[in-house]
Amino acid sequence: MHQAAAAFDLAIIGGGCAGLMLAHYVVQHASPLMRILLLESRTHYTRDKTWCFWQEDNHDFSDLVQHRWQQWAFGLQDQSHESQHTQSGALSYQCIPSEVFYNAMQTHLSQHPNCTVMLGTNLTHCQAHDNGYCLQTNSATVYANAVVDTRPPDAAGLHEGLQQVFLGYEVRTATPVFAADRAGLMQGMSCDEYGFRFTYTLPFSATHALVEETRFTPHAVPLLTLRQMLAQTLQQRLNGQAFHVEREEYGCIPMTTQLANTAPQPATYVRAGTGGGAVRAASGYAFQRIQGWAQACAREFLRTGLLLPHPPEPRWRQAMDAVFLEVLRTRPTLTPSLFMRMAQALDDQTFARFLSEKASAADVLQVIRAMPTLPFIRALPVLLPTIPRGLRWTSAP
Ligand SMILES: Cc1cc2nc3c(=O)[nH]c(=O)nc-3n(C[C@H](O)[C@H](O)[C@H](O)COP(=O)(O)OP(=O)(O)OC[C@H]3O[C@@H](n4cnc5c(N)ncnc54)[C@H](O)[C@@H]3O)c2cc1C
Incomplete structure (x- = not known):
């Protein structure tokens, strides 16, 4: 009615x-x-959803935080890197x-x-x-x-055509298997026919975690395929140990600079x-x-009485993201080593500041220095639209 x-x-x-x-x-x-x-x-x-972010201990929503990790880990299929314990007062990964x-x-x-x-x-x-x-x-x-x-x-129709697709299970095991003090941000990084993949793990205790199979991909990944991949990942990570699935979490997030104001x-x-x-x-x-x-x-x-839209992305971030997406789209096999280089080259707080947009100019320079030069030079043409007109070299008047 x-x-x-x-x-x-x-x-x-x-x-x-x-x-x-x-x-x-x-x-x-x-x-x-x-x-x-x-x-x-x-x-x-x-x-x-399970929202995670890097933040100091006290903030407007700190009462809602259910878990904080002082350490986070990255890994290629055959190589891993773990951050050091963060000091109190520094940024922790919160959920x-x-x-x-x-x-x-x-x-x-x-x-x-x-x-x-x-x-x-x-x-x-x-x-x-x-x-x-x-x-x-x-x-x-x-x-x-x-x-x-x-x-x-x-x-649909956003031209970079990339999306972050993930499927996670919140699981419980009978015996301890998870390192509860360390969030697994990007583990088992590799590349296959769907593009870049990794596992994201939020351990809530030694026997309880959210484990997600994640893709950065231009392809549609069928849910059934994600389920099969996640089952394999869990099998490997838990060494064949039985687990109980409490909940499923699915997400598909557009990876695009086109929605930015x-x-x-x-x-x-x-x-x-x-x-x-x-x-x-x-x-x-x-x-x-x-x-x-x-x-x-x-x-x-x-x-x-007026409303503000989201602020525009700073030019340097727009440019870095555009180049990164171009590399991800055109040379996905490089992506696992790119992330690994970044994780190894940056100390944990620089990394956290960079991803939580609290980075200083020195932090950004450190990130740029951690990147391999050649693939980024090849992707540079995508930067052109982000460079102010007066600073561009052009042959025509
Ligand atoms: C599974 C998942 C996990 C994520 N995890 C993180 C994370 O860890 N950290 C992080 O920073 N970001 C994360 N994100 C990204 C982002 O923070 C979330 O997507 C966030 O929810 C975006 O907020 P939103 O309000 O734009 O969209 P939503 O939270 O999806 O809200 C949009 C709302 O609009 C409603 N709606 C839609 N159409 C209509 C209609 N016609 N009329 C009325 N209502 C309508 C929907 O029901 C929905 O409630 C995650 C995203 C997903 C999908």
């Missing part, structure tokens, strides 16, 4: 990571008269299970009567209306002065989250980028 139309100051489409985080920061400081709406197509939340985050955000929003959360509500149409927007859903028509749209992008302006309608360029093209990490955006966007909205 359709309900009567209602009016809101802000409508957030999609109550996933970006939508919930923005609502969380907006309600913290919004006047009780400000009306906020969050539309989410799911009827209920489940444990669908928030999605259901912990969803529950905490829902509890927080429910304490603010000016915030309406509509689960099981699918946005079907959104159009400009007077000075705002008219949103049609499967159950109601609503009006809002400003809209943040966090629906996922249509990844080039000249974002405050506006009354913005795309955000994955569809708004939140995901780092070369790594698939987005949680902290979404958090930074949500804080800034909430502040701007409460101050001016």
Whole structure:
């Protein structure tokens, strides 16, 4: 049954990571008269993701962190590298299970009567209306002065055509097999007909871990194939020991620089989250980028009534990611040794700062120095569009 139309100051489409985080920061400081709406197509939340990131111990979501690792490991099929124990106060690798985050955000929003959360509500149409927007859903028509749209992008047609595809099992074993103090970031790195592959392991205890078979690939990888590969990996990693699968986690993240904003302006309608360029093209990490955006966007909205899109990628990062994706696409067999070189050449904190976007200029130089020259020179033509016009050499006037 359709309900009567209602009016809101802000409508957030999609109550996933970006939508919930923005609502969380907006309600913290919004006047009780400000009306906020969050539309989410799911009827209920489940444990669908395990968000990890490098961070200091204290941050806005530190209460939700379920596990911290002070060490992380990399490995080729026949060679491994482990980081040293990080000092306290330094960046550790931290994990928030999605259901912990969803529950905490829902509890927080429910304490603010000016915030309406509509689960099981699918946005079907959104159009400009007077000075705002008219949103049609499967159950109601609503009006809002400003809209943040966090629906996922249509990844087909993004020209780099690369995606990060992974399937993980959360497993339990009868006897200890996992090194619980060390996250396995990229182990067993190799390359086959689907491209670059590795295993990602989050050990929660010696007998309990999330083990993921991961691909950076331009090809569609059938779920059945991923399942077979994961079964083989588990067989090898656990030396044939029996295990019980508690849960499955699947993801397919576009690896593209095309969703990034080039000249974002405050506006009354913005795309955000994955569809708004939140995901780092070369790594698939987005949680902290979404958090930074949500804080800034909430502040701007409460101050001016306008919304901020995700910030543009700095030129150096755009360039590095574009070259990296080009190497990954055209010379995937080089990728395992590239990552291994980087892991061996950088100390653990430089590596963590680089991936969590806290890198200094010296850190970036260290990363560049760790890379082999030839494949990167070959990939340099993709850099051209990212170099400012005035700095380019051109034969034509
Ligand atoms: C399995 C997985 C694991 C990941 N792990 C990490 C990690 O460890 N670290 C990291 O930094 N990043 C990680 N990422 C990347 C990124 O952080 C997540 O994808 C993150 O959830 C992106 O947030 P989002 O809000 O853009 O998308 P989502 O969280 O997917 O939210 C989008 C929401 O929009 C809703 N929606 C869609 N269409 C409609 C509609 N028409 N009407 C209403 N609602 C709609 C969906 O139901 C969904 O809830 C992971 C991604 C995946 C898929």
